[in-house]
Structures are given as C-alpha cells and as structure tokens.
Amino acid sequence: MHSIPSPFKMPQVLLPLGLLAAALLAAMTLATWNLERPHPALIAGQHATHSNPAAARPQTQIKPLSCQPLSDMPGKVVTTLLVDFPPGAHTPAHRHPGSVTAFVVKGQVRSQMQGSPAQTYSAGETWYEAKGELHSFAENPSSTEPAQLLTVFVSDENCGPLVIPEPG
Template sequence: MTAMNLAASQRPVPSRAFAMAAIGGLACAFVIGKVLPVTLDTVSGVLAPLCATAAEGSPLDKVEPIGSYALPNVPGKRVTIVRVSYGPGGFSRPHRHAGSVTAYITKGEIRSQLGGGPVETFGVGQSFFEPPGSTHLVSANASMTEPAELIAVFVADEGAQLTTFLE
C-alpha cells in the first residue's frame, strides 16, 4: 500500500448527519441561487442612496445590505436590514430616512443627533430609534482611532427611497 493509499484509507468516513447537512446546504444554495438575484437587485436598488457614505469620512465607511423582506402581515411595508461600518473618524452627511429606523451598535461607539436634539453617544449593545422623516444631523464614529459599526433595521413603504441626503 502506498503512502497515498494509506492516507486515504485512514480518512474518517462522513457521518450520516454530516451528509444530510451537506445535502440540505446544497438544497438551500440552489433555492437561494434562484431567489437571491431578484432579492439582491431589489436590495441594491433600494439601498443605493445609503452606499454614498463611502467617500464621506473615511475610506473604510461602508453600508452592506443584509436582507430585505416584504411584511406579509402589513401589506405595502418592507423591513430592510443593513450593516453600517465607519472607519476611524467616519461619518455620514446629514440625511433623513423613509419610514422608521432602529439602530443597534455592534462595535465601537456611534455619535448621533436627530432633528436638533442633543448629540448622544451609543456604545455596543445600545440602540436608538429614528421616527419616520426625522432629520439625522449627526451619524458618526465617536473614535478617531477605532472602527465602529451598527445594524440598522428600516420599516418603510415598499419601493420607498430609504435614505435622502440633505444639501
């Protein structure tokens, strides 16, 4: 028996659970492959205005779509989830959002100011809420040396432009 054959004969045989998981994963990949192109087109079209943050404060600033789903129990409404990452010193210029937004901080600290209210700083595990149409004057990484990140959950009308930057 050659070393190659010996090594092959000593490999563990996949368990039935592993095989079932692999088959399930392939089935899910097939379904996602059929559905995802439409979903990504929808999400990217809806989120395009959000992605303009990249050149604002730091080259590391970005908005990544996580998902977008019609709400079957609320006809005409959609929930959209995005990850907003700010590099050190990163920020978004003043803007407003269609619908309601809840932000949850997952990394670092975020400074936020809504419609003339106080500037507040939120850390990991904290959240804040933006009522529909409120003006988000400050949305920024509180640190000049560390990155910050939040997950934003939008609930808005189907087809609404989620973010409008103010001039």
C-alpha cells in the same frame, strides 16, 4: 403595592425589541440573500459616499442583509443593513422614508437628531428615528477603532431608497 404596566405602554417597549429580533433573524438568513441584483439600499446610501469638503473624513460602508415584505402590513417591508464606520467616519445630515432602529454592534457611534443633543452610543445600545426626522449626523468618535451598526428599516414597498440626503 406594585402596579402592573398598562397594555397601552407595552408597544413602546415591544416594538423596538420586535424590530431588533427581526433584524437578528434577517442577519442569520444572510447566506440565502440573493445578491446577484443591485440592491436599492446601496443606491440610496448616498450619504455614505458624500464627502465633506471642509474635512476629508472616512465614509461609512453599507452592506444590505435583507429586505422582506411584512405579511401582516401590506405595502410595507422590513430592511436590515450593516453600516460600517471606519475610525473617524462621518455621515452628513439626512432623512429616512420610514422608521429606523439602529443597534450598535461594536465600537461607539455618536449621533444627533434635530432638536436633541448629540449622544454617544456604545455596543449593545439602540436609538430610534421616526419617518422623515432629520438625522443631523452620525460619526465614529474614535480615531483608532471601527464601529458597526445593525439598522432595521420599516418602509414602503421596493426596499428603497432608504436615505434622503439633506441639501446643503
């Protein structure tokens, strides 16, 4: 006898899929995004410009795609970004002020959340970061191939800042 999934378990599956669908829709509307004003996500993307003094590694580049208010969730916005990881690129420890879903568009990204082992994600795979959770690092493990993430943030108004660098 087959059991029917509980409706209480469905949001665990539907939320990431819904966020991914929102990200893809936002990416398709990139041509209409107003890039004349500075985007807070670029300012907040400080982890992309920090360097690790112990090892000179390439840094990530962040490209804002969209930031839209969520009409059914007053005070919240959904922001999508492309994060490019050149070969060997690394981001140090940081947190986010909202929930994040990351989708690997191409290449591989190795990522570690506090309290979990590092994992390598390939194109087509995703991971989730809860609001305020410590993201120990993310890196492109390849020394020859670039990688790219599509990230979807659900956070408070104003579209940023989206990255809180971890001290030290």
